[in-house]
Amino acid sequence: MADFIEVHVTAADRDEADRICTAAVTNRLAACAQVATQIRSTYRWEGEIQQSDEWLILMKTTGRRFAELSALIQDLHSYDVPEIVAIPITLGTPAYLEWISKETSPQ
Template sequence: MSTNTEFSACFVTVPNEDVGKKLAYSIVEGKLAACVNILPQVKSIYVWESKIQEDSELILMIKTQHSKVPALIEHVKQNHPYSVPEVIELPILQGNPAYLKWITDSVEK
């Protein structure tokens, strides 16, 4: 195992599979991440405009380098249908060294 904080997993919620796939492809094609997983059937309960809301969504789990996160956030903001899209970064503290190298090799420097 390698311990490193230069890698991140980011989470983005999307309203449906079409939006999720389009956004995932644009992220990977733009070399902002090595991989995007689309996790289905999430029930989100949240406060929006002073009301409790409930929606069915999907989650994109995005594996990238920490240095790419600012560009990833901007890309999501520009290409997402929500006025305030969720983009949350979590550090990857440990991982398979070969997998972390693959992330590095897959995103642009």
């Protein structure tokens, strides 16, 4: 069985989030990509505390597709260092996990 992950990404605006989601699913790098909501982020960048409104993206995929997905996100993203983190999916229904596996398999 493939190792399943949920990839979290933040985007500068809704259009950027939608472009990333569409490209990820179109290229079979994610089975599902959801723009969850607008969030407020506080972080340190170049030595200063920053605050930004961002859009949170959640993508379901497999560990074997992470490198390609990460590269695609970086190509489409406006940030110098976008948030791209993977959280393991430790449990899921067999049918859902099989769907992720099928939808992220190269054709």
